[in-house]
Amino acid sequence: MNEVTLEELKAIPVLSEVPDEQLQWFMDAGEIVTFEEGERVFEFGDPVSMTTVILEGRIRICAVQGGKLREIAVIREQGITGYLPFSRAKKTPGFGECVKKCRIFRVPSEKIKEATQLHYELTEALVHTMTSRIRDFTSLQQQNEKMFALGKLSAGLAHELNNPAAAISRGASSLNAQIQNLPAMFKAIVSLNMTPEKVDTINELLVTRANQTDRPVLSMMDKADREDDLADWLMDHEIKKLEFAENLVDFDFKPEDLDHMNACTPVSQQLEIVLAWVNNYLLATKMIADIKESSQRVSQLVTSVKNFTHMDRDSDKQLLDIHTGIRNTLTMLDYKLKKGNIKLAENFDLNLPQVKAMAGELNQVWTNVIDNAIDAMEVNNGGTLEIKTRQDRQFVEITIKDDGPGIPEEMQSQIFDPFFTTKDMGKGTGLGLDVVTRIIRQHNGTVKVHSVPGNTEFVICFPINDD
Known part of the structure; x- marks a missing residue:
């Protein structure tokens, strides 16, 4: 069957409410292609230039994560992938492989851009598909980031x-x-x-x-x-x-x-x-x-692990000493400090009042920022990690500083963006600082970075009371 029918497209839930004349335009703009089991539908790094509808069969998308090739998504019958309206994706993040004989309908991205000017309902349906894809992909990547961090902490704890x-x-x-x-x-x-x-x-x-x-x-x-x-x-x-x-x-x-x-x-x-x-x-x-x-x-x-994960408390904000969480995090990452030949300098204001916060969430902040600092100093085969705390009126300020090579000025505005990473392939997902930003915003605070070669500072500030 080398043609797509209106009934086939109407049977796809996301396209079911699109007017027939718009679907007809969509059909006229595309073509049918087929792939046998085991064939590559696209390769890693190929331009994202087609909107792809899976009419029959199934494809899987694989990419390198954590240094290993992993299956990151499976697109089944009635699934839509590839280019979607207003998407900023330029290249494919992995390769697509046909795992069940596929019959695919494809429309060039130029036609989809044209549809945004002509066909509102069709565009709305495809945008809905894109937002769902972003939500699912973000959830997957956040889970991968957590598992990646858990793997590093588990290795250190085992050591x-x-x-x-x-x-x-x-x-x-x-x-x-x-x-x-x-x-x-x-x-x-x-x-x-x-x-x-x-x-x-x-x-x-x-x-x-x-x-x-x-x-x-x-x-x-x-x-x-x-x-x-x-x-x-x-x-x-x-x-x-x-x-x-x-x-x-x-x-x-x-x-x-x-x-x-x-x-x-x-x-x-x-x-x-x-x-x-x-x-x-x-x-x-x-x-x-x-x-x-x-x-x-x-x-x-064991006590440090229990306190780090905050297993014995609920997730509501509570009064706590931030130094306890920072020290527990340093205990969990002690093996990396030793392995990296990194000296630790603690400049804590021990007279700080307790802050109202979520301990488990803040521990994710300390873990991500400190772990990044340790990784940054890896190229120097050593260095000094300095952590400073102080009270700034009704706020508490935590500065985490390393003497690594620094973050290039042109990248400093991007490091908090989701999926942006300066690490080599397989060493990070680009979600660590995005997690930091979201958690600090939950605490009505801010996180800023100041970086020059030999001196990078992350300054985290949030109110002492949640008022």
């Missing part, structure tokens, strides 16, 4: 959780090894026939050193010197296990402490048994401390 989890696993294995030594050590210790007074003296020294909170922070050179001193002492007393020295230094033991333990030992040749017991106890103490610290780190990360 941050992996370190303390691995430390807990290593600590548990080492602690188990120390426990396995206890039976043999117990047998050796009880054979020493030490008096209770001597045992108490060594125990008191051991517990004191293990629980000491004011141990000096030693440089690598100082620590090496102290290890050498203890190793010399051990060799002078014919003790072969020189590895004791490193652990004893970590707990601030000195040669005079070893003299004291030696004096409490009935036979000097048995001092190695006492030192092995002491070393085992100190190692176990160190492993327990490492496990505790790693567990606390996991707990802090």
Whole structure:
């Protein structure tokens, strides 16, 4: 069937109310083309020069997103795509592939432009199709942006959780090894026939050193010197296990402490048994401390995630400390700061009053702007991220500054536009700053950018109270 009929066009819901004479004009202006399954209907970057109506069959549109080829839309029977009235699309964002044998009606864009002057109802129907397409595409892209951001945060969170989890696993294995030594050590210790007074003296020294909170922070050179001193002492007393020295230094033991333990030992040749017991106890103490610290780190990360997503509160505006959200966001992006060799400078006014806002929404703002700043400094293999907060009368002002290469002056007026991005293909959808703008407007605020090479500032300002 190489012709399109009036009945076919009237059966398309969006065209059903268009007068017959306008549809007849539409039919006379176009042509029928067919495609077999697997054929390309159009290629990436082709000019958008035709209005296309799918009469039979189905095509899918694929594009590169996040560095991967993805299916972004499927146009089915009675679907309309391609050029539409007042559309600013110039080139196709991906390629179209026929997935079910297609019979397509196409009208050149020049004719559609002519229709805007001649046929109101036809133009109205096609504009309605365009607004629906924009709404659906925007929704899809916003979802992709959220998933893209979630993927980056998930990767960072997995990395941050992996370190303390691995430390807990290593600590548990080492602690188990120390426990396995206890039976043999117990047998050796009880054979020493030490008096209770001597045992108490060594125990008191051991517990004191293990629980000491004011141990000096030693440089690598100082620590090496102290290890050498203890190793010399051990060799002078014919003790072969020189590895004791490193652990004893970590707990601030000195040669005079070893003299004291030696004096409490009935036979000097048995001092190695006492030192092995002491070393085992100190190692176990160190492993327990490492496990505790790693567990606390996991707990802090979980708390940060909970606060970042604001899982335990509703979506209404509430009084909150903006620094909490910024710090939670920095925790979530800490892996990127470390990976990018980026220093963090916090210049917070901690006397700021609480602001009335939606914490979850603001966290999206901090995430997008800070993440963009980190990406901008990537080309420098390092840099400084500065975040400043201050009160400006009845407003709170947050400045996020990086020392990256800056945003070209000709692009600064476009960066808040939907789908505009300065990032390479696959690294962004161009919706991050659009999201920022919409959220700040919800809070009756503004977001501005000042950028020159080496200094880019995003200044976010909104009222303290939602009055």
